[in-house]
Amino acid sequence: MHxxxxxxxxxxxxKYSRRPVSRExxxxxxxxxxxxxxxxxxxxxxxxxxDDEKLKDAVNKAAFSGIYxxxxxxxxxxxxxxxxxxxxGYMARLGGYFRGVQYSLIDIGIACEHLILQAEEKxxxxxxxxxxxxxxxxxxxxxxxxxxxxxxISMGYPEDGEIRDKKRKALSEIRRFxxx
Amino acid sequence: MHxxxxxxxxxxxxKYSRRPVSRExxxxxxxxxxxxxxxxxxxxxxxxxxDDEKLKDAVNKAAFSGIYxxxxxxxxxxxxxxxxxxxxGYMARLGGYFRGVQYSLIDIGIACEHLILQAEEKxxxxxxxxxxxxxxxxxxxxxxxxxxxxxxISMGYPEDGEIRDKKRKALSEIRRFxxx
Numbered sequence: 001m002h003x004x005x006x007x008x009x010x011x012x013x014x015k016y017s018r019r020p021v022s023r024e025x026x027x028x029x030x031x032x033x034x035x036x037x038x039x040x041x042x043x044x045x046x047x048x049x050x051d052d053e054k055l056k057d058a059v060n061k062a063a064f065s066g067i068y069x070x071x072x073x074x075x076x077x078x079x080x081x082x083x084x085x086x087x088x089g090y091m092a093r094l095g096g097y098f099r100g101v102q103y104s105l106i107d108i109g110i111a112c113e114h115l116i117l118q119a120e121e122k123x124x125x126x127x128x129x130x131x132x133x134x135x136x137x138x139x140x141x142x143x144x145x146x147x148x149x150x151x152x153i154s155m156g157y158p159e160d161g162e163i164r165d166k167k168r169k170a171l172s173e174i175r176r177f178x179x180x
Numbered sequence: 181m182h183x184x185x186x187x188x189x190x191x192x193x194x195k196y197s198r199r200p201v202s203r204e205x206x207x208x209x210x211x212x213x214x215x216x217x218x219x220x221x222x223x224x225x226x227x228x229x230x231d232d233e234k235l236k237d238a239v240n241k242a243a244f245s246g247i248y249x250x251x252x253x254x255x256x257x258x259x260x261x262x263x264x265x266x267x268x269g270y271m272a273r274l275g276g277y278f279r280g281v282q283y284s285l286i287d288i289g290i291a292c293e294h295l296i297l298q299a300e301e302k303x304x305x306x307x308x309x310x311x312x313x314x315x316x317x318x319x320x321x322x323x324x325x326x327x328x329x330x331x332x333i334s335m336g337y338p339e340d341g342e343i344r345d346k347k348r349k350a351l352s353e354i355r356r357f358x359x360x
C-alpha cells in the first residue's frame with residue numbers, strides 16, 4: 001500500500017470487535033515505534049501493553065470514569081497501550097529548555113504514529129486518547145510518580161470497516177511558498 | 181513498500197544533492213501532513229515552504245548562525261519547510277491545560293512525520309531541525325510574534341544512498357506486558 005493510502009485509510013476507531021490481537025502483531029507495532037527518530041536520539045518512550053482482561057477492566061475504570069467518561073468506549077478494545085514519557089536528563093531537554101520547546105512530546109507523537117500506522121497496515125483500529133485520569137492509571141499500573149503518561153492508545157479489530165472522509169483544512173490554508 | 185521497511189529506510193539526511201525538488205512532490209508530502217490526526221481535530225500546523233534560492237540563503241543564515249551553526253549543513257538542502265505551531269483557542273488547549281500536556285506538540289510530531297515518511301517514499305531525504313534561531317527566522321519570514329516555530333525540516337535528494345543501522349534500545353527495554 002502506498003503511504004498516502006495508509007494515511008487516508010487510518011481513522012479513530014471507537015468500536016472494537018471481540019477478536020483478540022496476537023502479541024506478535026502488537027510487537028510488530030511496537031517495533032515501528034521503537035525505530036522512530038527522536039531529538040538527540042533520546043527515545044523518551046516506553047510502553048505498557050495491557051491485554052489481560054481483568055487488569056484492562058481495572059485500567060479502564062481508573063482512566064475513564066467521571067469527567068473522563070467520554071473515552072469509556074475504550075472499554076471495548078482488547079488492548080490498551082499505556083505510553084510513558086521520560087522527561088529528563090538528556091541533551092534534548094537542555095536544547096528544549098533554551099528553545100522553550102518540550103521536544104519529548106514531539107518524539108512521542110512520532111513514535112506513537114509509527115505504532116498506529118503499523119497497526120492500520122495490519123488491519124487493526126486504534127484511537128489516540130489524551131483525556132484520562134493519569135493519577136489513577138499510574139496507581140493501578142505502579143508507574144513511578146516522576147514518570148508521565150501523556151497518551152493511551154486503544155487497539156483492536158474494528159467492529160465495522162466504515163470509511164469516513166477526513167475533515168481537514170484545505171492545503172491552500174496551511175501552506176505557502178516562500179514569503180509571497 | 182511495507183510500512184516497517186519505510187520506517188527502517190528513513191534516516192536523517194545531512195548531505196543533499198543539487199537536484200531540485202518539484203513542487204508537485206512537495207505538495208504530496210504536505211498532503212500527508214494535512215491528513216494527520218490531531219487532538220480535537222485542531223490541526224495546529226501550517227507550513228512555509230522555502231525553495232527560492234535567495235530567500236533560502238537568508239533563512240539559513242538567520243536560523244543556523246553562531247550557537248546554532250551545528251545545523252548549518254541545512255545550507256545544502258534545496259528546500260526548507262518552516263513548521264508553524266498554533267497554540268491557542270481550542271478545546272485541545274483546554275484539555276491540555278487540565279492534563280498538563282501541550283498536545284499541539286504531539287500533533288506537530290505526527291503531522292511532520294507523515295510529511296517525512298511521504299518524502300522518504302518519494303526518494304527524498306529529510307532532517308528534523310529543532311535547534312535554530314527562531315527569533316531571526318520569524319523576522320525574515322514575517323511570521324507574527326504570537327506564532328511559534330518549533331521545527332524546521334530540511335529536504336532534498338540525498339547525496340549518497342548510504343544505509344545506516346539505527347541505534348535504538350532493545351524492544352525488551354521499552355515494552356512490558358501488563359504489570360509483571
